[in-house]
Every structure is written in structure tokens, then in C-alpha cells.
Amino acid sequence: xxxxxxxxxxxxxxxxxxxxxLAQNDDVEAILRKAYELDTSNPEEAIKNAQQAxxxxxxxxDPVICSRALFIYARITMFEGDFDLxxxxxxxxxxxxxxxxxxxxxEIYNGIGWGYTKLNNKDRAIDYTDKSLEIYQxxxxxxxxxxxxxxxxxxxxxxxxxxxxxxxFNMALDIFRKTxxxxxxxxxxxxxxxxxxxxxxxxxxxxxxxKINLSxxxxxxxxxxxxxxxxxxxxxxxxxxxxxxxxxxxxYAQRVKAKDLLSENYLQRSLIYAAQKDYPLAYSCxxxxxxxxKEIQSEKxxxxxxxxxTSQQLLKLKQEYELQQKEHDLAILQKNWIITFIVMLLCxxxxxxxxxxxxKKKELELIAQQYELEQSQRxxxxxxxxxxxxxxxxxxxxxxAAKEKLGYMLLFLRSRNELLEKxxxxxxxxxxxxxxxxxxxxxxxxxxxxxxxxxxxxDELSIxxxxxxxxxxxxxxxxxxCITTAExxxxxxxxxxxxxxxxxxxxxxxxxTISMTRxxxxxxxxxxxxxxxxxxxxxx
Numbered sequence: 185x186x187x188x189x190x191x192x193x194x195x196x197x198x199x200x201x202x203x204x205x206l207a208q209n210d211d212v213e214a215i216l217r218k219a220y221e222l223d224t225s226n227p228e229e230a231i232k233n234a235q236q237a238x239x240x241x242x243x244x245x246d247p248v249i250c251s252r253a254l255f256i257y258a259r260i261t262m263f264e265g266d267f268d269l270x271x272x273x274x275x276x277x278x279x280x281x282x283x284x285x286x287x288x289x290x291e292i293y294n295g296i297g298w299g300y301t302k303l304n305n306k307d308r309a310i311d312y313t314d315k316s317l318e319i320y321q322x323x324x325x326x327x328x329x330x331x332x333x334x335x336x337x338x339x340x341x342x343x344x345x346x347x348x349x350x351x352x353f354n355m356a357l358d359i360f361r362k363t364x365x366x367x368x369x370x371x372x373x374x375x376x377x378x379x380x381x382x383x384x385x386x387x388x389x390x391x392x393x394x395k396i397n398l399s400x401x402x403x404x405x406x407x408x409x410x411x412x413x414x415x416x417x418x419x420x421x422x423x424x425x426x427x428x429x430x431x432x433x434x435x436y437a438q439r440v441k442a443k444d445l446l447s448e449n450y451l452q453r454s455l456i457y458a459a460q461k462d463y464p465l466a467y468s469c470x471x472x473x474x475x476x477x478k479e480i481q482s483e484k485x486x487x488x489x490x491x492x493x494t495s496q497q498l499l500k501l502k503q504e505y506e507l508q509q510k511e512h513d514l515a516i517l518q519k520n521w522i523i524t525f526i527v528m529l530l531c532x533x534x535x536x537x538x539x540x541x542x543x544k545k546k547e548l549e550l551i552a553q554q555y556e557l558e559q560s561q562r563x564x565x566x567x568x569x570x571x572x573x574x575x576x577x578x579x580x581x582x583x584x585a586a587k588e589k590l591g592y593m594l595l596f597l598r599s600r601n602e603l604l605e606k607x608x609x610x611x612x613x614x615x616x617x618x619x620x621x622x623x624x625x626x627x628x629x630x631x632x633x634x635x636x637x638x639x640x641x642x643d644e645l646s647i648x649x650x651x652x653x654x655x656x657x658x659x660x661x662x663x664x665x666c667i668t669t670a671e672x673x674x675x676x677x678x679x680x681x682x683x684x685x686x687x688x689x690x691x692x693x694x695x696x697t698i699s700m701t702r703x704x705x706x707x708x709x710x711x712x713x714x715x716x717x718x719x720x721x722x723x724x
Contacts, residue, residue, distance in 0.1 A: 251280035265444030271299035290319035330359035346379040370396040407436035679721040
């Protein structure tokens, strides 16, 4: 009877545990579904849900949940324009994904293909998208096949092969219309209406996509639709209609803080204003686009920092979980020892009952002595094993440290030798030059050497340049009061007869930025097109 009660108790406990696990699975499914549904309308909330699902997956040691959560996180970051981080998350998701989760692998391959498309790596994009397509074809998954066609169309659009792009977009659209997948229909229409050609027909299609996305409440997609509507009106030379569509796109993009869509919006506006010969407005839109792109880059850097912090927190949670698991295992081990000990005592009692009363005392003393001896030997063995394990651990640690030091030393020596060899070759070139050329070339050699320490010396170098040219800067400001700070700094460096590459190293700006600043500087100095700016600045 007691045994029956014990089994009944264990059955109830296991049943409650199973119900609890099912409830937890329902919860995590709801979190993942919410993250997926909010990926475009509320990215911040979607990211929180994806991170929460990932933490649950790590806690349960469930690779499928971890993989799905990371992939949804990757989708959201890519929608926000951070394709480097998105690709990294996709590959992490692929590492977690079990071999038997074929459909999930296909989704991740599609995501990787999309990321490589946005990073202008056409070959890798096609490779991963084709992998995804093969899996979906094996599974006879029509929705998955259509998604792969959609991604292939996007790859060819990005490569400006618009006929191929429209071919694959139309194939995807046909499948989605047959399955009545409204969200996917709107997405493919949006992609189909990015390229030139058949603009009258595409205007009607994009209006259909806008209606679908508004009914579904997908604000990000509505903003993208209006951007493409403005683009098609631009192709039709209906500039006023295009600007109205872009105003709507801007309003919706600002709601969801979609800075990548705002950047595209400003670029399209600049093209329209340029077509209307309103060049000041066109230039103003390009400046706004540059500002938005800077904000996007800044947010990427911030997200990378947050991702590292999150990784550290997840590592800490994992360590705490492992510690709890060890404590749990230790508690179970202690219980097992107690049960074993009780069983042994019961066995001994049964054996003692078979012997005569006068032998019980001696037998009990003998068993007690043997038990103490075994306990002492076991403790001695445990101490010896522990001591050996500590010694082995210390030796492994020392070996690892020695390997790391050796690696760092080899890297340092190789880097130094390569640098010295480059400098040596550059100096050899001076042997063939005239005296006048040698001075200019030695300056280049000096600049090459300086670039390896430019980060540490940049601030000090800027201060020295400013101090040495203070009088020139003052004369320049008095003579040309409309000159900007960036143009004044460029004038100082040009007066020193530095090349564009050298100026790039000193200022940290791109060659394109320096060229634009130089162009504006010539305008403010009122120089003729054939007049040498360096000679002019040296006379100021």
C-alpha cells in the first residue's frame, strides 16, 4: 500500500511538471510570435521580446528557441538598416539551429542572403538564397519558395538588373496571390515597384500594397510603399505627385523611427528637386540624408555596445544557471548517499537477525570499524584526486598562457618586420630620384610612417598645426569672413602643401568630404578655375 502511494505521488509530481513545461512552451511561442509581428511596426518592443525568448532558450538549453529568437532579432536589425549586426546574428542563429530543423535553416539562409544583398555581395547572396530555395522545393513549401524568389529578385534589383528582378518578383507575387498571403503580397509589390519601367501599372500596384499594409497596421511597410510611389511618379515626371507621396512616406517613417527609410526619402527628394532645377533644395535634402546616415551609423555603434553588454549578461546568467545545476546535482547526490546508507543499514539489520545474540556486538563493532576505514580511505582518495586535478589545471593554465604570449610575440614580430620592409623599399625608391623629387617622396615616406601612430598623435598634431598657423588663420578670416571652420582648417593644410591622402590621415575625413570642402573653399576665395589654390593661400 505504501509503495502504491509513493508511485501515485511521483506520477502526480511528473504530471504537474509536464503541464508546467507545456505552459512555458506556450509562453515562449507567444513571445516569439509577438516579436515577429512587431518587427516593422514597433522594432524596439520586438527586440525586447526576441531577447527575452533568447534568454528563455538559454535557460532551458533549447537550441531551437535560441536560433528562432536570434533570427527574429536579426530580421529587426536588418529592417533598421544594420546589416553587419544582422548577418552576425543570422550566423549565430545558424550555429544554434539543429540539423533536423530544416525549415528553420531555410529561413536563416534567406536572411543571410538578404544581408549579403544589402552589403553588395551578389555572389554570396545568390548562393545562400539558392540553398534556401532548394530546401523549400524539397519540402514543397510554396510560401518558402515564393520568399526565396522574392529575395532573388531583390538581389538582381540591387545589381541593377531590373528585368531579372521583376521576373522573380512576379513569380513570387503569383504564388502569394494563390495562397492569399496578404502581408507577403504587399511586401513583393513594394519590391516590384522599386525599379523603373511600367510605372503606370506599378503606381496602381503600390496603392494596393498601401491599402493592405494600412489594414494590417504595418507602418514601416506603409512608409516604404509611399517612398516607392514617389519614385514611380518621379519616373513618370509627375514631380508634384511624387513630393506628396514622399511627404506621406516621411510622416509614417518618423512614426516608427525608420531612419533608413528617411535617408531614402531625402535622396528621392533631392532627385526630384534637381529635376525641377531647384538645386538649393536638392542640396539641402542631400545634407539631411547625410545627417540621417550619420545617426544610423551612431545607432549601429550603440547597438553593438548594447549587444556586447547583453552577451555579458547572458554569460553571467549562464554561469549562475550552471552553478544552480551543480548545487542541484550535489543535493541529489547527497540524497542518494542517504538512501544508499539507509538500505545498507536495513540489509545489515536483516543479516544480524539471522545470527545469534551473543555475536551481534562483535559484528557491529567490526562493521563500524570497516565503515570508518572506508570513509577515511575515501576521503584520502578524494583529497589526492582533488590535488591532482588542481595541479593539472594549473599546468594547463600555464601552458595556455605561454601559448598566448608566444602568439602575441609572433604577431608583433611579423607586423614589425612587414612595416620595416615597406619603409626599406620606399627608401630604396629615392635612390633613383632627383634631389627635388627626393624631398617630396621622403615626405610621403614620413606620412606613411606617421599613419601607424596617427591615432595617438592626431590631437597633438592638430594643436601644433593650429599654433603654427594662427597668424595665417586670422588673416584668412579677416579677408574672407564668410569662410567656415572646416574650410579654414583645410586651407591651413593646403597651404602646407599636403596631399589629399595626407589630409585624410590628419583629419580622419574621407577623400570625398575633403574634395567637397575644397570645392566650397575655392568658391569663397573667388578663385578662377585655372588658378592654383595652394599658390594663392601661400601668398595670403
